[in-house]
Amino acid sequence: AQSVAQPEDQVNVAEGNPLTVKCTYSVSGNPYLFWYVQYPNRGLQFLLKYITGDNLVKGSYGFEAEFNKSQTSFHLKKPSALVSDSALYFCAVRDPNTGRRALTFGSGTRLQVQP
Amino acid sequence: SAVISQKPSRDICQRGTSLTIQCQVDSQVTMMFWYRQQPGQSLTLIATANQGSEATYESGFVIDKFPISRPNLTFSTLTVSNMSPEDSSIYLCSVRSGSDEQFFGPGTRLTVL
Numbered sequence: 001a002q003s004v005a006q007p008e009d010q011v012n013v014a015e016g017n018p019l020t021v022k023c024t025y026s027v028s029g030n031p032y033l034f035w036y037v038q039y040p041n042r043g044l045q046f047l048l049k050y051i052t053g054d055n056l057v058k059g060s061y062g063f064e065a066e067f068n069k070s071q072t073s074f075h076l077k078k079p080s081a082l083v084s085d086s087a088l089y090f091c092a093v094r095d096p097n098t099g100r101r102a103l104t105f106g107s108g109t110r111l112q113v114q115p
Numbered sequence: 116s117a118v119i120s121q122k123p124s125r126d127i128c129q130r131g132t133s134l135t136i137q138c139q140v141d142s143q144v145t146m147m148f149w150y151r152q153q154p155g156q157s158l159t160l161i162a163t164a165n166q167g168s169e170a171t172y173e174s175g176f177v178i179d180k181f182p183i184s185r186p187n188l189t190f191s192t193l194t195v196s197n198m199s200p201e202d203s204s205i206y207l208c209s210v211r212s213g214s215d216e217q218f219f220g221p222g223t224r225l226t227v228l
Contacts (some may be wrong), residue, residue: 032215043207044158044219046116051215090157092217102148102209103217105158 002027002095006106013081014114021076021109023065023091027098033074034092034103035065044090050074061085081113117142117210119220127226128198135194136223138208143188146211149181151204152222158207164191198227 004025013019025031035047048059055067065076076089088110092103118141128134138147147164162170162183170183185191195202208220 034217036219043221046216046218049216088155094215101146101163101211102160104160107157108155110155 002031002093002098002104004091004093004104004106006089006091006109008109009107010110010112012112012114015083016080019078019081019085019111019113021089021091021111023074023076023106024072025074025091025093026072027093027095029095029097031074032094032096033065033067034094035059035063035074035076036090036092036105037061038088038090038108040087047076047089081111083113083115086111086113116216117144117212117218119208119210119218121206121208121220121223123223124221125224125226127228129228130199132198133194133196134198134225135192136206136208138191138193138220140189140210144210144212145188147185147191148209148211148217149183149191149193150207150209150219152207153204161193161206164193195225198225200227203227 033050036044038044048057050057050067058064063078088108090108091106120139122137149161150158152158160173161176162172164183164185166185182194203226205222205224207222211217
């Protein structure tokens with residue numbers, strides 16, 4: 001089975017400060033990992049993915065994520081938060097070894113960036 | 116990236132009726148999925164829409180309640196049958212690209228009274 005956990009319902013950060021949104025995963029093999037963002041009343045937007053290769057992945061809007069196999073984590077980071085980053089963030093996983101074809105999503109973390 | 120459209124974007128329906136949601140993709144895709152999302156909550160996979168064969172449903176979802184059609188590689192429909200207020204949710208169509216990214220439609224916001 002594949003699963004992903006986002007331990008924080010909400011993360012608050014001041015504009016200009018670094019932000020981290022946490023994600024841990026559970027799969028039997030090597031995971032495919034993704035981050036998505038959802039702005040109010042809008043659909044999900046793809047931010048970045050890790051399939052293989054460099055553990056540090058860079059994505060849209062200045063976000064990046066680090067794959068850590070020993071800690072089974074894939075935390076989303078940004079060096080300097082913007083108020084416009086305030087949104088709902090989802091981590092997702094797929095285990096290509098199981099034949100499961102769709103992503104499994106975490107519970108989501110609401111990011112609030114204060115001016 | 117794939118561009119996905121859904122119709123209707125929202126609807127308010129009466130208990131006991133059915134609603135069919137359409138999903139159109141601007142390119143041919145092999146993998147197409149239907150998800151449900153309670154407002155502000157996570158996404159739950161309903162089923163994988165298979166072209167030319169019956170959909171594959173996740174645990175807790177059945178064909179009689181959520182019949183799915185996939186007549187070709189660019190189109191699918193999801194019907195929510197015999198609706199109750201518990202079916203009020205956002206329904207999302209999703210496709211997977213050759214580069215393993217999954218793209219999502221804008222969603223259909225359903226309210227059942």
